[in-house]
Amino acid sequence: MEIQNSSDYIGITIGPIVDTLMLSSSPAGLWGASYFFSYIARNLTEKLIAAGIEETEFVCPVVDEETKQIRQEAQGVGLFHDRIIFRAKAGEMKVVQDSVKWIKTKVADQFYENLKGDPEEREKYQKFMNSCLQIHAVKASVMENDNPILQLGKLLDALELMKTVNTKENENYILKMLVNQGMLNEKAKEDGDSEKGKNFYIKQSFLVKDAVQGDNWQLMENGRIKNISDIAKNEVGAEKLKKKKYQYYAFVQSDGDNLTKILRNIINFSQEKEVHPAIREFSKTCFRYSKKAAERIHKYGGVTIYAGGDDLLFLAPLEGKEQDTIFDLIQELDIVFKTEFKEYLKDGDGMPSGLSVSFGVAIHHEGYPLYESLNRAYMLLMKAKEGDKHGLAVELMKHSGQANGIFIKRFSKNETYLRMLELFHEIRNLDEKFLRSLTQKFALHEQEIKMALEKSSKRDSEKVLQNLVENLFSNRHRGIFIKGKDDMEASLTEERKYIRDITMLFYNLEKKKEIVSLNQNKQEALECLDAIIRIMKFYQEERGDA
Template identity: 35%
Template sequence: MSESKKSYIGLTIGPIIETISNAKETGELWASSYLFSYIMKNIIGKLLEQDNKLKDKFIVPYVYNEKIFKFPQEVGLFHDRFIFESKDGDFDLVKKSVEQVKGDIINEIQKYEKNSPYEIIEENIDDFLKIYYLEVELDIYNKKDDNNIIFKVNKCLDALELREKLLNGKGMKNNYLLDTLNNKNLKEESFKKHFLSKDAYGEKGKDEEYPCLFKIALGKTYKKDFPNDDDEIKNRLKSDIEAGLQKELIKANEYIAFVQVDGDFMGKVIQGFEINENKEDIYEDYKDFSKKLLEYSKDSNEIIKKYGGFTVYAGGDDLLFIAPIINEKCKVKFQNKNFDNNIFGVIDCLSKVFEDKFQNEKFKEKPSTSFGVAMVHYKFPLYYALDEARELLFSKAKSYRFKNKEKDAIAFKVIKSSGQSFETVVGKSSKSYEEFKALFNSVNRNVDKTKETRNYLKAIHFKLVRDKVILNEIGKDKDLLKNYFDNNFNEKIHKTESIKIYIENLISFIHEIYDEMKDEAKKDECINQIYSYLRFIRFMDEDIKLDDETKKEKGERNE
């Protein structure tokens, strides 16, 4: 092999999406995701045990931080792929490491399946786990984009995954490994001894059960003295409300956000990486990139946890978490900057962390993050919410265009318990997004809300839709908008401080929506977007009755 040519081994594991889609409760969801991070971590760990010099050859992920191998991390931080520069014999080392990890997992499964022979479990696991690896030779000093190490190896792994999917569709049913991840095993006391629990939380395992969705929606995720059963939670809330320890609940307290996050323009970032011939470490760009991804994953998990959210996985630029819509008891903060204590504040905070990590003048395109947010009732099936969040991210947020900017967006959708839904997409850098958040805060932070106030908000929303022809004509003129509101909303209630603030924010919000619209033929889309935003704000602020959900759902159907 010439000096300019080097070999690289890439490995990919799965099936991740299919596995987490089988989860029915949060514990199963966490375990289904953590399993693959566990496998990746241990394959890499065994490789380094056999040849520690490989540490210097890893391109992705970042393996210099020994703490991620030795100490519990609670969430999966390892992505589903690795790439390293290889030499003769390394391919066999990978094969040996993979077999060792599979053997360790089979031994763990036998603790639950005592009557099942090792060979039967092994055959079953081989049908289920998709662990593929290959070796690629590259001319590393060739400046062509298709010779970028990460691009080239990932392209080969993509082709290998696709071929294997077509050849093998077995493994998802009657699977020993999935059985060890079911809720029965994850809820019993024995879960503290479960191999995933001990790996994530230390030898003593996790102290308590995984939080149910209702508990997360209320922002009580990590309150050990708070119930973790829907009926017990309702009884506790009723008694706390009667005792004056808990204020009346609103819709936002029983709805929960499933959030899927992905980095934008990461391919263009990687495209700018070069082999540094004159430096001691020729892979400096690649390793620095991998290190930043690891730091982002760890920082993100801490932010989500402090907000009362629940991280499912945090691997590379990919995040999946579940969080309350509003959590008044927490602070969302990064580097002395405070963010709103609601789901949009968390999104802004995570975006800031990512942008700070990847501020680099060498990047051809400044990377950003896009979010798919499915807001569902806590009784909705997990798989439904996960599919919605994924669809919102990749089909809506990733397709967003605003002026000369692409992506960097939030696609969110509210799916009511009745099955009705409404959604919109917003650019994170748009002024209308800032005005929307101000409007949302002016409602959910208003401590003097009365039935009359809420009825007013409902009435104004419907009036705006009725007057869409007028708004289409005056929307870009802030003075005319102000005159419209002065003439149409001039009763006594409109003079109260909270309503005045709301109207001021609403005028600014409507103006920005129309001002950002460049195609006059799309004016009707503006009012539809305005209505989606206002519908979200009003819906999340509605009162709920814990003991009359049937009546509530009928009311939603009639809305």
């Protein structure tokens, strides 16, 4: 039996990221919370390297010339993960401990300077950072064929449970930086141009100075920081603002699927012959993906809160700058993921690895609390990762509290969903009243449609459904719901096409079960169709409509 050599690795976890994100009430605050921990991870890594630990010993993150260039081009997106892992020599745990003390002192002084603290308060800032920042380290021996990220991961998970957050609100300097605490009981201005603005401190913070290269910052627009309304409107003209969709935003969270399988067998997916360099190359791939994804989100009109490893967290309007939709953006991000991780999609024997990406999309009114939307996006992501994973869970919650949601299984290869996307674009020429009538008709004749489907044979069920639904619409004045159609007959023909297409969509929902409603009930296909139509209809609704 071959004896394997082992090496010592040190892992560091940095937090509390989620708890800090939940303190934020503005896009700038969310960005600041995320970038703060990315800033700590990067500076701590650089300090360790300066202290004598070779850069090539790090498996996460990789800080070479390529990743430095990626960071400079990332438009202020925090790209560094909340964990640092490197191969260690004797005595280097002491270097880690000293470096952790250094970074806590550094950020405490930076907060003190930015918040213009009183001279006697400097020590209080230091005590706060010492108790609030959860930076823990662990050392473990790892066999040469094992993956240190997985081996140390469980130990770091346990360390993250050691919460030491300072809960005294009047001493929370992070909260003051992110949302200008102290002004929360007054009418704060979102743009932060006054001392009472939510973004007043973060706009002039060391985080922005560190992140922004020149004027190239995704959150800055015409000299002011974007608020959630700016993101929802996405620079559309005044004539379009009567549409409801420009009052709503999407909070999106994504995560790679089956990465543990890849990391456990990293050699099978790499040209490297040893685990350590193979993991470094994988880490660099994560950097490339994060940068490309953030660029696409920015081009669409969104704001990336976090992009690190295989994770994304971002805010986006429902309609992009090129009149594409949030669904189109998800499809493009999936392509970016597959392109950047193409070497890991199949193993050395050409077998599919199962590597994919899942998305949770929470759509809310601009007045909905961001921290609640963040929590909902996470819950939807967990739904999307059920079963075979590579899922997409989308929920639209209207200002009235009415919610409609769908879960799409294996969305990039889901024929029913791809047809739904085609319909989504086709119905842009339809009057909103037509879509409303579809919803009403399907709801009114639910039992008839269900019975027709159950009684029809497999051979003629599609035809039966088409005839049934066209007959259901035969008693109204038709041919008036196609915008730009002066020819009544042409309008009627196009209308019939849409009715048939939506009927076939229903047929596939019932037969293939590739899309399901988030509201579980016995009439699953009809519930799902209703949710899809309502989401389609919402894109056409005007303010004041029910």
